[in-house]
Amino acid sequence: KIADERIIDFDLLDRGLKKVLLKKGNKKKSVENYFDKVLKSLKSREADDYSAEPESDDYSFEPQEPSIVPKKVYRKELFGLQVELLKLQEWLNKNNKTVIIVFEGRDSAGKGSTIKKFIENMNPRGYKVIAMGVPTPEERKNWWQRYESQIEKGKINLFDRSWYNRGLVEPVMGYGSDQEYQEFMDGVEDFENSLVKDGDFLFKLWFSIDKETQAKRFDMRQKSLLKYWKYSPNDSRMQDLWDRFTEFKEKLFDKTSTVNHPWIILDAMDKKISGLNAIRYILQNIPYEGKNENLLNKEYPEALTVLKPEN
Numbered sequence: 001k002i003a004d005e006r007i008i009d010f011d012l013l014d015r016g017l018k019k020v021l022l023k024k025g026n027k028k029k030s031v032e033n034y035f036d037k038v039l040k041s042l043k044s045r046e047a048d049d050y051s052a053e054p055e056s057d058d059y060s061f062e063p064q065e066p067s068i069v070p071k072k073v074y075r076k077e078l079f080g081l082q083v084e085l086l087k088l089q090e091w092l093n094k095n096n097k098t099v100i101i102v103f104e105g106r107d108s109a110g111k112g113s114t115i116k117k118f119i120e121n122m123n124p125r126g127y128k129v130i131a132m133g134v135p136t137p138e139e140r141k142n143w144w145q146r147y148e149s150q151i152e153k154g155k156i157n158l159f160d161r162s163w164y165n166r167g168l169v170e171p172v173m174g175y176g177s178d179q180e181y182q183e184f185m186d187g188v189e190d191f192e193n194s195l196v197k198d199g200d201f202l203f204k205l206w207f208s209i210d211k212e213t214q215a216k217r218f219d220m221r222q223k224s225l226l227k228y229w230k231y232s233p234n235d236s237r238m239q240d241l242w243d244r245f246t247e248f249k250e251k252l253f254d255k256t257s258t259v260n261h262p263w264i265i266l267d268a269m270d271k272k273i274s275g276l277n278a279i280r281y282i283l284q285n286i287p288y289e290g291k292n293e294n295l296l297n298k299e300y301p302e303a304l305t306v307l308k309p310e311n
Contacts, residue, residue: 168248
């Protein structure tokens with residue numbers, strides 16, 4: 001007996017496999033690597049208290065979505081990862097290195113809640129959350145500068161949506177021209193390489209959900225006394241434009257998931273898992289000092305796909 005539904009979500013396993021098959025290159029090798037990582041991760045889950053009954057709070061501000069991760073395990077893992085983020089901040093400051101993290105995905109996929117998990121206990125002097133509004137006419141003409149000017153050296157820069165608006169939201173919603181879109185697609189790789197020319201770090205995270213989950217979360221937003229403001233008329237349009245969004249998303253992945261800067265697809269149907277995976281992936285891929293390797297080796301590989309060709 002390898003696992004049961006208490007430690008693995010088989011629908012998630014299936015979705016993860018489909019994302020792995022999006023990779024360019026050797027499909028057989030990609031699938032073998034995927035299942036090898038999943039089997040290894042299940043052993044660590046069996047060692048933790050995943051068999052515990054779900055916990056409940058005496059009260060809660062918001063409805064809680066289901067997760068295969070028990071609250072006790074989740075809190076323990078998140079605490080450890082946030083300690084590692086503080087080590088990372090100190091290393092960045094000491095070495096004058098910069099981290100840039102792009103958070104992209106459909107509305108309600110969990111970008112904002114994941115950013116909160118990143119910054120909850122970080123030193124506020126060592127990070128910057130960047131959530132930009134509607135661009136001015138001048139900013140539209142200087143697209144790359146609009147975003148590069150926001151990046152602060154020596155900090156963790158977290159983009160809640162990014163320059164990829166021009167490659168996705170704008171063409172889907174009809175906000176930009178065909179010429180602007182093509183110039184973006186032709187220039188984005190050079191732009192991203194220029195951001196890390198001094199040895200800095202760039203990560204592109206994509207939070208993935210299905211249409212039904214998005215609709216449920218939109219409904220929860222509208223009914224929430226604390227999050228109703230997040231819902232806008234554009235949200236309902238995104239349900240209507242789901243297939244068009246998918247079309248441009250797939251073009252984006254094909255063109256902009258490069259060897260140096262691949263897209264990291266995080267299955268965000270389970271927000272606890274996607275949040276832990278996002279933080280852990282960043283920490284795994286920066287050589288800061290004093291890493292807790294045991295903590296960073298724990299993962300949920302069926303919920304994370306690095307869209308990078310397999311040789």
